[in-house]
């Protein structure tokens with residue numbers, strides 16, 4: 001990043017007010033009557049209604065459209081464990097994206113916790129405030145137990161975005177990239193760099209979408225995760241394959257897909273050059289990918305290249321998922337976000353990329369044309385059709401699988417934020 005860009009980023013966050021989100025009022029609060037309705041004595045009426053029936057919280061408070069973005073700061077993007085306070089710009093950023101793209105009100109919460117159990121207890125005790133909980137940037141393996149326990153203990157959707165948001169968008173991108181490169185998911189060989197929250201969840205959803213687990217060669221800092229290793233936690237163990245591949249070089253040699261969910265500049269052009277013809281390279285670490293697109297272009301002009309960033313073609317980033325997934329889940333009062341809802345979201349994303357690109361998107365990116373192909377495998381974040389396409393797919397899948405407490409809302413499919 002240039003020095004100018006770094007300064008621009010700091011200025012953006014500092015001015016005109018520090019931070020990226022604020023709270024706004026949804027009711028008049030001017031006259032004495034307004035105040036007597038909003039506060040004492042009027043506020044006692046909804047209090048009594050909710051005490052009599054907790055369901056009324058959805059009718060009389062902001063709970064139903066409010067999502068908490070919660071982190072302990074242990075895996076902030078690819079920057080590592082920098083603590084909860086340093087994670088706040090990212091969490092405010094997620095709240096910004098929730099509101100901007102899906103009209104979901106969202107607040108960030110950064111938790112100082114001495115243990116996963118302390119984090120779980122903190123989140124569980126405040127969960128009733130919200131309609132959903134988006135866990136963010138919590139490192140593996142702790143994130144798995146944290147999410148599993150909170151899903152069990154809360155009756156609202158709890159969703160670790162780095163796992164499932166990333167997996168949904170990655171599956172969409174991989175399905176389309178394979179189609180463009182003329183490959184089949186069941187035959188594709190994939191080298192994964194990283195064996196944490198994002199890598200494990202992406203690999204699981206790709207298997208659900210048809211990938212053969214024996215064709216996945218996942219690497220952590222010690223190399224390929226294989227059946228001879230005795231240092232694996234249970235989550236990595238699930239990906240141990242019987243293979244003589246040992247290094248990242250071995251995993252990449254002949255692979256159809258590289259999926260990077262690790263850290264900056266982890267692979268070289270020489271390594272990418274050994275992949276199969278018409279390779280697919282997803283270098284998704286943020287903010288600096290495992291390899292820069294210009295290097296891949298030079299060594300492998302036949303490859304499809306994606307990153308997690310907005311400033312290159314093919315942004316494979318969970319921003320395309322979490323706002324719309326929660327929109328759909330909240331609108332049908334889904335108790336949880338299940339595998340069917342995730343796959344439905346991935347397919348809706350993949351299908352939208354095959355539709356003609358709208359003028360709104362062309363204008364936002366300052367180009368005359370854009371069409372399904374190597375440089376456009378997945379919709380752009382500013383495509384307003386994402387709202388209707390993904391939230392409807394998620395809501396319908398929730399209804400079909402029996403986790404929704406309500407029907408598809410009358411205003412579905414949503415056409416714009418004005419419909420919310």
Ligand SMILES: NC(=O)C1=CN([C@@H]2O[C@H](COP(=O)(O)OP(=O)(O)OC[C@H]3O[C@@H](n4cnc5c(N)ncnc54)[C@H](OP(=O)(O)O)[C@@H]3O)[C@@H](O)[C@H]2O)C=CC1
Pocket residue numbers: 074075076077078079137138139140141161162163166193194195196197198199219220221222260261262263264266284285286287307308316317318319
């Ligand atoms: N584009 C997107 O939408 C998203 C991108 N990401 C990116 O994915 C990355 C990982 O995030 P997340 O899964 O949440 O973090 P975790 O902390 O859960 O996992 C990090 C993983 O990266 C591995 N790793 C780190 N350094 C190396 C190395 N030198 N060689 C091999 N493996 C290494 C770790 O290995 P070990 O297990 O041995 O410690 C670990 O398995 C980040 O860069 C993040 O920005 C995450 C979510 C979404």
Ligand SMILES: CC(=O)C(=O)O
Pocket residue numbers: 076077078137161162285286308317318319
């Ligand atoms: C995009 C995102 O959530 C991450 O890099 O952690």
Ligand SMILES: [Mg+2]
Pocket residue numbers: 077136137161162
């Ligand atoms: Mg994240």
